[in-house]
Structures are given as C-alpha cells and as structure tokens.
Amino acid sequence: MSPSNRPGLYVHVPFCSAICPYCDFAVITGDADRRSRYVEHLLRELEISSGLSDFDTLYFGGGTPSQLSHDDLRAVGERARLASDCRVFLEANPEDVTHVSASRWREAGVSTLSLGVQSFDDDALSFLGRRHDAADANRAIETAREAGFETLSLDLIFGLPGQTLAQWRRILDAALAHEPEHLSCYQLTIHDDTLFGRRKREGKLLEMGDERQTDLFLETHRYLCDAGYDGYEVSNFSRGAEHRSRHNEKYWDHTPYLGVGPSAHSFDGRVRSWNERSLFAWQKWIDSGALPVSGKESLDNDQLLLETIVLRLRTRDGLDFDAIIERFNVDLLASNRGLVDRLCDEGLVELDGHCLRPTLEGLAVADSLASSLQLPDKPCQPNLQ
Amino acid sequence: MTLANVRNFCIIAHIDHGKSTLADRLIQRCGGVADREFRDQILDSMDLERERGITIKSNTVTLLYDANNGERYQLNLIDTPGHVDFSHEVRRSLMSCEGALILVDASQGVEAQTVANLYIAMEYELELLPVINKIDLPAADPERAREEIDADLGLDPFEAVLVSAKLGQGIDELLEAIVEKLPPPTGDATKSLQALIFDAQYDAYRGVVVVCKVEEGTLKPGQNIRLMHTDKEYEVEEVGLLQLKRVKKPELPAGAVGYVIANIKTIRDIAIGDTITDVANPAPEPLPGYKEAKPVVFSSIYPMSTDEYEDLTKALDKLTLNDPALTYEKDSSAALGFGFRCGFLGLLHLDVVQERLQREYGLSLLLSAPSVRYRITLENGDVQMIDNPSDYPDPMSIATSEEPYIKASIMMPERYVGVIMELCRDRRGENSTFTYLSVGRVELTSELPLAEVLFDFYDRLKTVTQGYGSFDYEMLDYRETRIVKVDILVNAERVDALSQLVHEDKSRARALHYCERLANTIPKQQFKIAIQGAIGAKIIARTTINAYRKDVTAKCYGGDITRKRKLIEKQKEGKKRMKMVGSVEIPQSAFVAVLKTDES
Ligand SMILES: Nc1nc2c(ncn2[C@@H]2O[C@H](COP(=O)(O)OP(=O)(O)O)[C@@H](O)[C@H]2O)c(=O)[nH]1
Ligand code: SF4
Numbered sequence: 001m002s003p004s005n006r007p008g009l010y011v012h013v014p015f016c017s018a019i020c021p022y023c024d025f026a027v028i029t030g031d032a033d034r035r036s037r038y039v040e041h042l043l044r045e046l047e048i049s050s051g052l053s054d055f056d057t058l059y060f061g062g063g064t065p066s067q068l069s070h071d072d073l074r075a076v077g078e079r080a081r082l083a084s085d086c087r088v089f090l091e092a093n094p095e096d097v098t099h100v101s102a103s104r105w106r107e108a109g110v111s112t113l114s115l116g117v118q119s120f121d122d123d124a125l126s127f128l129g130r131r132h133d134a135a136d137a138n139r140a141i142e143t144a145r146e147a148g149f150e151t152l153s154l155d156l157i158f159g160l161p162g163q164t165l166a167q168w169r170r171i172l173d174a175a176l177a178h179e180p181e182h183l184s185c186y187q188l189t190i191h192d193d194t195l196f197g198r199r200k201r202e203g204k205l206l207e208m209g210d211e212r213q214t215d216l217f218l219e220t221h222r223y224l225c226d227a228g229y230d231g232y233e234v235s236n237f238s239r240g241a242e243h244r245s246r247h248n249e250k251y252w253d254h255t256p257y258l259g260v261g262p263s264a265h266s267f268d269g270r271v272r273s274w275n276e277r278s279l280f281a282w283q284k285w286i287d288s289g290a291l292p293v294s295g296k297e298s299l300d301n302d303q304l305l306l307e308t309i310v311l312r313l314r315t316r317d318g319l320d321f322d323a324i325i326e327r328f329n330v331d332l333l334a335s336n337r338g339l340v341d342r343l344c345d346e347g348l349v350e351l352d353g354h355c356l357r358p359t360l361e362g363l364a365v366a367d368s369l370a371s372s373l374q375l376p377d378k379p380c381q382p383n384l385q
Numbered sequence: 386m387t388l389a390n391v392r393n394f395c396i397i398a399h400i401d402h403g404k405s406t407l408a409d410r411l412i413q414r415c416g417g418v419a420d421r422e423f424r425d426q427i428l429d430s431m432d433l434e435r436e437r438g439i440t441i442k443s444n445t446v447t448l449l450y451d452a453n454n455g456e457r458y459q460l461n462l463i464d465t466p467g468h469v470d471f472s473h474e475v476r477r478s479l480m481s482c483e484g485a486l487i488l489v490d491a492s493q494g495v496e497a498q499t500v501a502n503l504y505i506a507m508e509y510e511l512e513l514l515p516v517i518n519k520i521d522l523p524a525a526d527p528e529r530a531r532e533e534i535d536a537d538l539g540l541d542p543f544e545a546v547l548v549s550a551k552l553g554q555g556i557d558e559l560l561e562a563i564v565e566k567l568p569p570p571t572g573d574a575t576k577s578l579q580a581l582i583f584d585a586q587y588d589a590y591r592g593v594v595v596v597c598k599v600e601e602g603t604l605k606p607g608q609n610i611r612l613m614h615t616d617k618e619y620e621v622e623e624v625g626l627l628q629l630k631r632v633k634k635p636e637l638p639a640g641a642v643g644y645v646i647a648n649i650k651t652i653r654d655i656a657i658g659d660t661i662t663d664v665a666n667p668a669p670e671p672l673p674g675y676k677e678a679k680p681v682v683f684s685s686i687y688p689m690s691t692d693e694y695e696d697l698t699k700a701l702d703k704l705t706l707n708d709p710a711l712t713y714e715k716d717s718s719a720a721l722g723f724g725f726r727c728g729f730l731g732l733l734h735l736d737v738v739q740e741r742l743q744r745e746y747g748l749s750l751l752l753s754a755p756s757v758r759y760r761i762t763l764e765n766g767d768v769q770m771i772d773n774p775s776d777y778p779d780p781m782s783i784a785t786s787e788e789p790y791i792k793a794s795i796m797m798p799e800r801y802v803g804v805i806m807e808l809c810r811d812r813r814g815e816n817s818t819f820t821y822l823s824v825g826r827v828e829l830t831s832e833l834p835l836a837e838v839l840f841d842f843y844d845r846l847k848t849v850t851q852g853y854g855s856f857d858y859e860m861l862d863y864r865e866t867r868i869v870k871v872d873i874l875v876n877a878e879r880v881d882a883l884s885q886l887v888h889e890d891k892s893r894a895r896a897l898h899y900c901e902r903l904a905n906t907i908p909k910q911q912f913k914i915a916i917q918g919a920i921g922a923k924i925i926a927r928t929t930i931n932a933y934r935k936d937v938t939a940k941c942y943g944g945d946i947t948r949k950r951k952l953i954e955k956q957k958e959g960k961k962r963m964k965m966v967g968s969v970e971i972p973q974s975a976f977v978a979v980l981k982t983d984e985s
Pocket of ligand 2: 015016018019020023024025027062063064093116
C-alpha cells in the first residue's frame, strides 16, 4: 500500500477560463478579484481546520489550479502544516504553461505537474470544448519538460463517440512520444447535469456502446503495459512505483486527508465530511468563522470495510486479506472462499498469498467484484489501534 | 305467498351494459333503498370482480313488488358468476331461475359475451326477456338494438323493455314485464323436501349461511335435514329471505329462494349443488346435476420474501372460509423457500385467488407453472396421483402415465368453426364434432387434455372468435399419455420451482420458451450463464447470457468515495431480494416473467 500514512492535503481551485461541456466538477469562471478573495478565504480555512498536520502531499486540483499565481500557491503551502518532505502536485491546463509559469511552479515546490491535455487530436479537443489544440499540448509538455518536474503526468480522455481503437492508439502514441512518467486515462463519462448530459437526453449525443468502451479500456491497459507502464489503478499508469500518485493513493487506502476549498472532501480515518459546493456559500461560512462543511458521515466498521474492498479492488495491488484481519478482525477470505475460487477460475482475480488481485479483466468489473464479496454476518469488531 | 306470486330470475349482460345499475334500481324501487348505498354489499360485492368484469360469488336478493294488478310479488334476483371455472356455480344459479333478463346497451348493441351467456341460459330452458338499457344516452339506438336482438339472439324484439337504469326510466314497465312474462316456479310444498344449494357464505357468528332454492317440500326451523351428497345431518335453526339483510321467516315453501342456518361449522361441510332433504321424510333421490367441485389445477404459491410466509398461511386459512374449492398444503423449493401447493377449480380460479391474496392481504407472490394431476402407474403396480413436478417418480420406474381429459363444449357463430377446429387440433383434441344449435349457431365438442387448456386456451378462443365463443367443460376421464418432466438448469443447477410436467411433444418448445424468458430477464453477471432445459440428463434447449465485461467507473478520488460506497450498498441490498441458484443471482422479476401464463 502507500509508503506513508501521513495525511494528504487537497486544495480545490474552482476556477476555469471556460466550462467544458462534460465537466461535473465544482467550477466557475473567475476574474482576478474573485480569485484573490478565494485565496484569502482558503488561507482562513486552513487556519480554522484543525486536526490534521504533517501533510506529506499537497495537491492543487480543480478546476484549473494553474489559474492561481505562484505567489498564491506558495502562500497556501506556507500556511499549511506541511511535512518537510512534502510532495506538491499541481494540475495545469496546457494554455497556462509557459517558461515563466513553469519555472515559478518549480520554485514554489511543485514536483508533479499534471497536464490536462485530454487528447492529441484536434477534432477530439474541439469536441471536448477545450481551449487548446494538439500543438499547444505538445508545446506545453516540452516547456514543462524543460522546467524539470520530477514527475510529469498527462491526463487523457478516451471513449469519445465514434472513436476507433486506431484513433485512440494514435493519441496514446503521441503521449508516449513525450515519455511521461505518469498517465491518467479516463473513459469519457457523461453526467446528467452537464451540457453533454443534456445533449444525450435530447438524442444529439450518442454514448459509446458498452462493448466498444470495454475494448478501449482493455486496450489502454495492454498498450501502456507493453510500453512499460504499470496500470496500478483503473485509470492510472506510472513508469515505476516512484511515479505513482502518492497523493491519490491515500484515497485508496483510507489514509486521512484534509480537503480545503469549495466541494473538497476530508477524511480522518472514521469521519468523512465535505465542503459547500458553491464558492459563495463556502466563503460565507468562513466569513462567519465556521468551517464551510455542508455534510459529514461517520463510517461504521462495515462501511469502512466495504469501502476498503471497493477501493482496493480498483487497484492492481488488490485487497490484502491479512491487512483486513488486522484492521477489522474479520476473515474475508474464509467467508468468500467459494466465490474467490470461482473468480480465479474465471480469470477475474488472482490470489497471491493473502492478496486478492484483480486481473485486467477483473479491473474492468471491479465495482461488481466488490459488491459480490460477502461481508461477514457478525458485526466487525474494531481492532483497537 | 303462493307460488304463482314468486319469480326467480337472473340478469345476463355484457360487462358495462348496466347489470349492477339495473339491479340497484330494482332494489331501490322495491325496497325503498336510497341511492347506491347497497352497491358495495349487494351484487358484485368484491371490487376484484368489478374490475375483472366477472362475478365470483353469486349473491341473491329478494324483492317485494306490488304489481298493478294489486298483487304482491316476491322477486328473487339471482346473480350469476360469469366464468367457465365457476360453471359449476353458474349452472347451479341458473338452475334456480325460471327466467332471465337479457340486458343490451342501446348504444352498443348485442355483444359477444351476451351471446355466449345466452347459449348457456338456453340450455336451462329459461324464459328470456330482452331489456334495452341506457336509452337516455344521445348515442342510444334502440331500433338497431331491437334488430340485433332479433338477428343475433333470436328473441322477439317487440318483447324488449326499454329502460334507463341510470335515470330509473322504464323500471315500472320492466317490473310489470317480469311479473307477466316470466313464469312462476313449479313445485309442491307438501312433497318431501328437495332444496338445491347454490351459494353459501360464512358468517363469523352464525356459521355457514346456505343459500338455496326449495324445489319441492318446505324447509323450516326445527327440521332435521340431511345434505344428500355429503351425507351430513343438521338441525335447521333459522330460515328466511335475503332482502339485502337476512329476514327471518317461519318457513321456505317450494319455489322460494332463501337462506338456511343450521349450525354448519365450515364451508367445507357443504357442497354447492347438493340437495337438502328432510331426515324424517327424505326425498327418494337428490336433484340432478350435482358434481363435486374438485381442484383440477395445481400450482405452488411462494411469498416473494420469506418473512411473508406466516401472513400467507393466515391469508389462505381465511380465504378458504368462503372458498371451499381452494385446497392447499405445505410445499417448499430450494430457490423460493417455503410455500403452499394449492389446488384450484381452473385457471381463472387461480387468478382470482392470487389477486385476492395480493390485494386483500397485501402479499407479493410467485406462482409456479400450473399443472394438472397425472395418474402414474409404476412398474410394481403402484398408482400415484402426481401434480407436483417434485414428486414425479424416476421415469425408469414408470409403467404408464395418464392425464385428465375434459369434454370441452364451445358455442359460437358458425363462421368460427374452422379456426376453433384448428385450435382444438393444435391442443391435441380428439373426437371433435359439431352440431347446429340453430341457424348460424354451432356447438363444437372436443375431448381435450386439461393440461392443454391451462395455457392460454381461453384467451386464444376469445381472440379467434372475436369474443363470440363461449367455452364450458366437464371432466371426462384419464387417458394414457407421454409426459416428461422438464427441468430448467441455470449453470447446471436445477431451478426446482421451474420444473414442470409436459407432454413429450411439447417439451422442447416449452423448455426453449422458459430458457429465452430467463435469458431476457436475468441481468448479465460476471460469469457467463448457461440456461438449459433438460429431460433427465438430456439437454433439449439452451440459451446463454454472456458475462458483462466492464462496469467500473473511471474516477474514484476523495469526493467520489461516499457516492460509490452508497451505490454498492444499494446493489448489495438489491441482491438480498434476488434468489441464488448456485452462484447465479436471479431477480424475482425473472421468475415472474417466466411463470406468467400468457403464452405456451
Ligand atoms: N347513461 C346511462 N348510463 C348507464 C345506464 N346504466 C348504467 N350506466 C352506466 O354504465 C356503466 C356500467 O354500468 P354497471 O351497472 O356498472 O355495468 P355492469 O358492468 O353491467 O354491472 C356505469 O358507468 C353506469 O353508470 C343508463 O341507463 N344510462
Ligand atoms: S478545465 Fe477541467 S475542471 Fe475546468 S471545466 Fe474543463 S474539465 Fe472541468
């Protein structure tokens, strides 16, 4: 699992220069004024949210964090109680990457730059409503390379209506040409409350069929595996374990994290809470001196166990039954022996010692793998730790 | 009151032509009853019957009418169940009448169902009085109705009484016509007692209330009576007329229709169609036409959720208080848990019981495929009656199998003979013959396996005759047959609730039908699912449900986890309602879809 159990810090930056038609994040277009008010509030929120400290990851996500100035980034880093070896992640859109901005981000301590290139096909990019073209993407990547980030990660989207395997392979090739240390390849998901969602309802946008989506998904993993990448999670690929997203892995193994900014989620190992989604509501709470939390839930052991199963089965490292016994005092393998044998026979999982690892085909059905595992009938006894 | 002043009659009508409204109006006119307050208690009381347009339990009401000639008449309006499963009871009801009102909607004219019912009434030689209703409607066309009464029913159109049941128009004329045109009953109050039981209700305080028509002799309190077929004796406590409420009388003489209370504990102690006689002065023989109401169709009923089993037990107990024809005993299935093996008079009876259990008792149920009762003779000479596939013996040990046959009688306009002959042939009918009842009207009789009638026969009949065919049957005998037990296997596991006994020639088609229905309703799972139909070890039908290949969502970061967990929790919750067969989850909807009896 993750090399560290120190908490992570997530900062949600809700601004984008325009809203992409498929995006269901809490985003808003913003001018400089709005942005500086937002940063002020962010710093206040960091002050009043107590509890976690010694963060060993700081992740600027969004939205478009590259819309913040490096001074803003630095101010946030200074206010947060970061560990000395903290890694800083920044999501950036290609159009924001210049020699100047890139070197300033380096100066501000950013070690992983995650570039929202999404595609290297101009038609695809314009379909996705992006503000850059393939040439911009290539230029941004080269610029970032020159600035010397430890990990360069590229975000790509596949499964656009009508996309063929060959087209997608060409996009992957274009990405691989830059030898990124990390890749995130997301299948296009059409959410109801987006422009794409509306077009779909109106019959103007035809979502790719299940069979072809599956083909693309499997091909993505096979292709990148052949190119030397480890598909360590459903949508994430790295060249070597050191380039995995140390921050995201915290989500997948229940390491605590603090989220600040509108819509950000926090988790302390038992309680998960989430901030107001709207920028203005979020600011109002902070103005009144209160935490901008809009909801929270305290997870019982069954829920924690279920989440563990769900999250671990999305990773290639898989589900460690011994770790489950240690943490929850239940023997999940014993209560699912028959099913596990069956899943092994079907080639969906491998049982490696005490670890249940999904195969690639298993990863594709990770959600239903999780729901098919039987939770033990007796309530879990917490193993006091 | 003398016999000459009694009229026993029923109303024959197509659904919605106003039978209930007319009955209300007659009651109101004779009993001074305001508005429709009795609607719920009288005729067609169960809303189930209303919706389905059939009457299940007959209800009888006695009206007192002061006619223009100054005489007081006792009019017994006898309601008749309207479907072949209850033909037993219809016949009993019709046997109690001397006349029938044939009600025709002036805006619709004569409809098929009226014609079909008329045939049955004619069998009993009832005096028929046409009545044209809804003459108040702007669309009413009484002249056309008259023509159809002449042409389609063969009745005298000039006898027809024009009424508006809704407005009460023509009701007096109708009452006068009933008195004048319908004959009084015959019978001799001094002869030895013969009373025909044609209905019964259970009253929590008084026990069984028997409704009967006294054909001969007199029925009175204190009398010791014997039920001639069931051979049980009782002492009469009370007799009287059913004038909406029970009205006690000193006696019921020949010709009267009324009730008897005689400390009878349960409905099972009596039989519809039985004859009541006097122990001291018994009739030499019972009235003709008695037949035991025996269940001939069997199905297992399971509650959807196992914790409703207790409720189902109670509901069946209660239901049988008023429905003695329903039988049940414990049954169980590996896939569906505990339930009951129930016996019914026919498919409609089964439908009605199912709906009452669901509606009145709020139960959700699964019913296994209906089956007849087979007679199996083993090599060692033992004879077994088998209706439950799970009791079917090892085929190697079977010497002969026999299945019940019915004599079906189908009455219809001549033009449908061809299609009906075809239908009977398709259903393994034997000795089909037809006779002309009158010009253009034909009765076709055919000897059919009852099992063939269970699947969709009645609906097919109605469809191909455009509603003009009437269908009636009586049990005939058992005949040698070739049956097989068809099992349905899901990934090689037998789904016991889906096994059925089928004629060998139809086994493949039935198995395929089941496999396809299952394949269409079981959702894709992680594994490929093979669905097979088999006779013993021999596979006769096969379909496959391919595994789904991908369901994982693209993103699962901090803000997605709660939503994702809730989704999986919901899925797990949904799985609890699925039935596990081996490693395959089968949703209830799949069982429901497969066990629907709409097609064969
Ligand atoms: N206009 C008009 N409507 C009537 C008359 N008789 C019955 N109806 C209506 O026809 C419908 C069916 O009547 P109902 O008595 O329930 O028919 P049933 O199904 O034969 O018992 C109801 O909506 C009645 O109100 C009538 O004489 N005139
Ligand atoms: S840039 Fe990213 S966060 Fe902004 S609208 Fe587009 S997809 Fe959403």
